[in-house]
Amino acid sequence: MSQLEKFDAIYQRACERKGGKEVLESLIDKPLSPQTLAQIDESRYLAEFTKKVFQSGFVWRVVENKWDDFERVFFEFNIQKILLMPDEMLEKKATDPSIIRNYNKVKTIRENAIMIDTVNREHCGFAQFVADWPTEDIIGLWAYLKKHGARLGGNTGPYGLRTIGKDTFLLSNDVVAYFTQWDIISGSAQSKRSLNAIQASFNELQQQSGRTLQEISMILSRSVGDNYF
Template sequence: MSSAEYFSSIYDRACQRKGGATALAALLSSPASATDISAIPDNLLLAELTKKVFQSGFVWRVVRLKWPGFCQVFFDFDIEKMLLMSDEMLEQKAQDTRIIRNAKKVFTIRDNAQMIADIQRKHGSFAHFIANWPTDDIIGLWAYLKQHGARLGGNTGPYALRAIGKDTFILSSDVEAYLRATKIFDGGISSKRSLAQIQQQFNLWQQQSGLSLQHISQIIALSVGDNHVGMQQ
C-alpha cells in the first residue's frame, strides 16, 4: 500500500533543506507554454532529440562542445534533407571528426526525422503534436516516442521533452528512490503498470499543489538525498 505524503509535506521538507521558499524557488526551472512550444521549428526539435540520444550514456559536456559540428554536418537538422540521406551517406557522416562518431546513434537522426515527418502529415507539425499532448498522460507521450522513434526510451525521451519545454516529470535517481520508498509503485520502473501508478500519483500531487509536473518532480528531488543547503548537488 502506498505511503505517499501530501505534497505540502514534501514542499515543506524541500524548503527546510534548501534554506527557505525563496531559495527553493530559485532552484526550479519552469516548462514552456503550449503556444511557445508550438512555435518551435520541427528541425530544432529533431536537434534536441538527437542531442539527448548522443548524451545518453555519454559525457553531456562533450556533446555540448561538439554541437556546432553536429549542426554543420547535419544541415541544421532539416527534416527533408535528413530523410534523403542514404545509408552510405549516414555511414560517411558518422566518420566526420566534427561530431561524436557513433554510427548507430547517427542512424537515429534519419529514423527520428521519419517519425517527425509522419506526425507532420497527421498533425501539421511535430511541435504542435508535442505541445497539445495532455500532461495528465505524459507517460503516454513517453511511450509514443519510444515506440515510434529511435533510442528514445528510458529517460532519454523525457529529458528531450524537458529540454523542449514540455511539462514532464523526470524519474531521476532521487525521484525514483523516493517513489520506491513510499511504495508509489511496486514493480520495475519502466513497466506499464508502474508508470501508470506513478502518473496517477503525480496527477494527485498536481491537484493538491497546482504546480507543474516539472516543479513537482524537481521539488521531490530536492526534498530527499544528500542535497541539504550548503552541500554540493
C-alpha cells in the first residue's frame, strides 16, 4: 500500500480546483453533534433509511416528490405502528399508487423497524446507539446496518447516516477513484480489506486536520475527478 498523501496537499488542490478557500469552505457541510443526533426521533432514522432504500437504483427526484405520501401511508414512520403491520397490510400498501409500488422495498420498512426496536430494547435507544458509535470505526456501523437491517448494505446505509447527520465519509466515485489512484486500495472498495484501508486513511487525515470525516470526505472528493467549475 502506498503512503497516504498529506491532508494539506489535498486541501490545497481542492481550493485551486474550486476557485479558492472561501468557495471550497462554502461547499463543505458539517455533521450534527452526538448530543443532537441522540435527540432525533427514531422515526426519522427509519424514514431516512427507507428513503435511501427506495432511491437506490431509482431516480432520486421521483422519491422526493412522493415523500409526503410515503410519510402519510406509513404513519410518519412511527416504529410501534409499523411493527403492528401484518403482511396483508404491507402488501396492500405496496399497491398504493401514491407511492412507489415495489413490494420488496416496502417490506424493508417493517424489517428496519424491527432492527431499530431491537436496538432500543438491547441498548439505550437507537438514536443514542448511532450517536455513540465511534467515528474511527464508522465502517463498523455500516457493517451493523448491513447485517441487521434490510437493504442497507453498499452505499445505502452510509448515505442514510450522512443525511440524518451522523459523521461519516462516503464512498462516492471520486473518493473511490482517489484511493485507487494512490494505491491505497485495489479491486472492490466494499471489500473488508479496502474498507479497513480507507477507514485507516480517513483516521490519519482526521488526526492531521482536526476535521470531521464528513468534511474530509467532501474536501477529498473535490480534489479529484471532473468537478471543476
